[in-house]
Amino acid sequence: MAAPGKCFLVTGPPGVGKSTLIMRVFESLKSSNPSFKIQGFYTREIRQGGERVGFEVVTLDGRRAPLASTTISSSESSRWPTVGKYKVDIASFESLALPELEVKEDTDLLIIDEVGKMELYSSSFFPAVLKVLESNIPVLASIPIPKFGRDIPAVARLRNHPDASLFTLNPSNRDAMKEQIYSQLVDILRKH
Numbered sequence: 193m194a195a196p197g198k199c200f201l202v203t204g205p206p207g208v209g210k211s212t213l214i215m216r217v218f219e220s221l222k223s224s225n226p227s228f229k230i231q232g233f234y235t236r237e238i239r240q241g242g243e244r245v246g247f248e249v250v251t252l253d254g255r256r257a258p259l260a261s262t263t264i265s266s267s268e269s270s271r272w273p274t275v276g277k278y279k280v281d282i283a284s285f286e287s288l289a290l291p292e293l294e295v296k297e298d299t300d301l302l303i304i305d306e307v308g309k310m311e312l313y314s315s316s317f318f319p320a321v322l323k324v325l326e327s328n329i330p331v332l333a334s335i336p337i338p339k340f341g342r343d344i345p346a347v348a349r350l351r352n353h354p355d356a357s358l359f360t361l362n363p364s365n366r367d368a369m370k371e372q373i374y375s376q377l378v379d380i381l382r383k384h
């Protein structure tokens with residue numbers, strides 16, 4: 193079992209700065225010690241002509257794969273689940289994200305941005321996240337806030353996990369939260 197508090201969960205409304213915080217913490221950790229072995233992925237928008245047409249998943253070392261799109265309409269994609277106007281390409285997500293969640297002997301930190309509705313359409317994703325939590329590896333992840341009062345069961349489970357510390361962002365506290373998370377993580381990683 194991971195030591196208490198080794199799972200740092202960042203949450204808050206859409207656009208509040210969860211991904212920005214996670215990437216800033218990642219960059220600060222890497223510049224404090226380039227030999228820290230940090231792996232994981234983040235999700236970013238795909239824009240065309242100023243319009244959001246989908247999302248892609250990007251590993252911390254820069255490999256990319258489509259996650260969801262408004263523009264794909266093949267016979268295959270007609271069976272894909274939808275989130276709003278986006279069709280979720282589960283196979284593409286899994287091909288990149290699942291190997292990234294495999295903890296290696298020298299892994300210091302796992303970054304997962306985010307554990308959200310699209311990602312959770314993969315039935316293998318949440319078990320892989322729980323497996324990371326069961327290892328002794330610190331985790332920095334983002335989770336959505338409940339929408340219209342409805343919580344995603346896997347997200348609720350993560351939030352209530354005994355190893356989880358929750359950081360709820362707003363525009364006034366996000367820079368201070370970044371410093372707080374960074375200083376706690378750098379301490380843990382130095383001892384790891």
Ligand SMILES: Nc1ncnc2c1ncn2[C@@H]1O[C@H](COP(=O)(O)OP(=O)(O)OP(=O)(O)O)[C@@H](O)[C@H]1O
Pocket residue numbers: 204205206207208209210211212213366367
């Ligand atoms: N600390 C900050 N200072 C200034 N601008 C910020 C900060 N954090 C985020 N932003 C800006 O706010 C916008 C949204 O940030 P970001 O994508 O990190 O939010 P998010 O919470 O991850 O969004 P989503 O829920 O849609 O994934 C970006 O344009 C980003 O540059």
